[in-house]
Amino acid sequence: MNHFIIEGEDFARAAYNALAFTPARSVVPAAILHVEAAEGYFLATDTYAIGRASVGPLEGFCSTAEMELSRTDLSELDKIGRSCKGQLRVTVRDGGELIAAGIQANVQTVIPRRSFEYDKGVWKLCTSLLEKLDRENVNVPELLALDPGLLSRFGKIKTPKGTSPMLDLKITAHDEPILIRCGPLFTGALMPVDREVAEKSAARGVDFLW
Known part of the structure; x- marks a missing residue:
């Protein structure tokens, strides 16, 4: 299990920006969150435009993790990032589940592991x-x-x-x-x-x- 701490506003902004590059009828039905060491980013594309929204520096993360996210997931991460009123603790479990919880505010969301059909390359x-x-x-x-x-x-x-x-x-x-x-x-x-x-x-x- 790995986790990192980030300002909720920063995390919300990155998720929102990735959502703009994940249109509803995209041939790539997902975005990804990639975290490595103290840096991370959301990446989205429909093969005509690419958007990479960086997040960081991150506190506390110690290894590499990557997970697929739906449009609904991105909206939820945007929402909780704005509602946490401060820092957000984001945990990526070994099974792929993501938990985002406010540190100052009692808010939390759980994003299950997703697996979409498309060319992951x-x-x-x-x-x-x-x-x-x-x-x-x-x-x-x-x-x-x-x-x-x-x-x-x-x-x-x-x-x-x-x-x-x-x-x-x-x-x-x-x-x-x-x-x-x-x-x-x-x-x-x-x-x-x-x-x-x-x-x-x-x-x-x-x-x-x-």
């Missing part, structure tokens, strides 16, 4: 993609097409008090994912629209709007 791909984009040299393309519905998810991100909610985008090519940072604890990626596919649509045409 997606989390390794997401992590390696974010790391790759962070290393690449910037070569800004002249034209870039985006799905505004996907971009709007980043407008829902909550940042810590006193930090800017502005997005910082790193664009490397018109057909490569865009690395996005929002505040000091959120990193994401957004897939651009494939122009060769989109230009076949009568509504857009070969030249899009140009």
